[in-house]
Amino acid sequence: MNYKKLISNGKSVREFKNKSIEEKYFNEIESYIKNSKKLLPEINIEVKIFDNKDSYEKLNKIAGYNGYMIEAPNYVVILSDVKKGYIENSGYIGERLILKARDLEIDSCWITFKDSDAIKEKLDISSDKEVTAIIALGYEDGRNTKNKSSSDRLGVEKIVYMDEWGKNASVTELEERGLFDAFSYARMAPSTLNRQPWRFIIDGGNIILAVKKDDFTSNYEKSIDAGIAMLYFGLIIDTTMFDLKWSIDNINKDYKIPDNYEIMGYCSI
Ligand SMILES: Cc1cc2nc3c(=O)[nH]c(=O)nc-3n(C[C@H](O)[C@H](O)[C@H](O)COP(=O)(O)O)c2cc1C
Numbered sequence: 001m002n003y004k005k006l007i008s009n010g011k012s013v014r015e016f017k018n019k020s021i022e023e024k025y026f027n028e029i030e031s032y033i034k035n036s037k038k039l040l041p042e043i044n045i046e047v048k049i050f051d052n053k054d055s056y057e058k059l060n061k062i063a064g065y066n067g068y069m070i071e072a073p074n075y076v077v078i079l080s081d082v083k084k085g086y087i088e089n090s091g092y093i094g095e096r097l098i099l100k101a102r103d104l105e106i107d108s109c110w111i112t113f114k115d116s117d118a119i120k121e122k123l124d125i126s127s128d129k130e131v132t133a134i135i136a137l138g139y140e141d142g143r144n145t146k147n148k149s150s151s152d153r154l155g156v157e158k159i160v161y162m163d164e165w166g167k168n169a170s171v172t173e174l175e176e177r178g179l180f181d182a183f184s185y186a187r188m189a190p191s192t193l194n195r196q197p198w199r200f201i202i203d204g205g206n207i208i209l210a211v212k213k214d215d216f217t218s219n220y221e222k223s224i225d226a227g228i229a230m231l232y233f234g235l236i237i238d239t240t241m242f243d244l245k246w247s248i249d250n251i252n253k254d255y256k257i258p259d260n261y262e263i264m265g266y267c268s269i
Helices: 005-009 023-033 052-059 086-103 116-122 169-178 180-186 217-239
Strands: 045-051 073-082 106-109 130-138 160-162 198-203 206-212 259-267
Touching: 005 086, 005 180, 005 217, 023 045, 023 086, 045 052, 045 086, 052 073, 052 116, 073 086, 086 106, 086 217, 116 130, 130 160, 169 180, 180 198, 180 217, 198 217, 206 217, 217 259
Parallel strands: 160 198
Antiparallel strands: 045 073, 073 130, 106 130, 198 206, 206 259
16 A cells, blocks of 8 residues: 555545445455554454444534534444553544545545443443444545645644754754654644644654643543554554664653653554
C-alpha cells in the first residue's frame, strides 16, 4: 500500500450513496487489520461490521457530534479489552482500517460517541470488551460535495518544537534530521473537530507527543486523536527508515508543556 498517497488523498466523507460494500472487501479489510502492526499488540480487539438497516436509527442521538449521526451503508465498530493505552491503540488501528478501505476506494468518517454501554445495548453486542471506535464506511455521494478537498492543516513548523515547548522547529532543521517528511504526513491526520491538537517536541533522539485537552473534547477523543497521529508519523518512518515503536508512558522531564496539553507518548529515533 502506498501510505503517502493514501494519506494525501484522505478526507472525511459524510454523504454516502445508497450502495453497500461487498462482503469480499470486508474480508480483505479484516485480514489486513489482523496482520498489520498495532500500537499495543498485547491488547485484544475485535472488529465488527454493521449494515445500515437500522443501525443508523439506533445510533442517532447517541453517536456523532452533538448526537448527529452520519448515515452510511455500513459501520465498523471496534471493541477492545480495557488496558492502559487501549483507546490510543484503537485510534491507531481504526485509522489503519480507514487507509485500507481508502485503498479499496471506500470512503469513511470517524463517528464520536460517549457511552460504550449504550452503543452495545442498541446494537445488541454482548461482549466484555468496550466499544472504542465507530467508523462510517461507504461510497461518497458526490452530488452535494463535489471536489471538496480535505480540511486545512497547520504547517509543520507550527506543530514541532525543538528541545522544549514553544521553540518552533525550522524546516531546515527537520530536513537535516530526515524528519520533515514524517511530520508533514503526521499533520494530515484527521482529528476531532479538526482541532489538530498534536504538538511534537524533539529532544535529542526522542520525539514526545503532546495533545491538547479542553472542554470541547473528551478524553476519548483526545486519545483517539493521539493514536491516529502516532500511526501517521510511524507509517512514514516505518516505510522510509526503520520500524518505529511508540511508548505510551509519560516521560519524566520538564518540557515546559502548558497545563492544557498532556504528554501522550514518545518514541526514539
Ligand atoms: C476521534 C474522531 C471523531 C470524529 N467524530 C466525528 C463525528 O462524530 N462526526 C463527523 O462529522 N466527523 C467526525 N470526525 C471527523 C473530523 O471532523 C475530521 O476528521 C476533521 O474535521 C478533518 O477533516 P478531514 O478528515 O476531511 O481532513 C471525527 C474525527 C475523529 C478523529
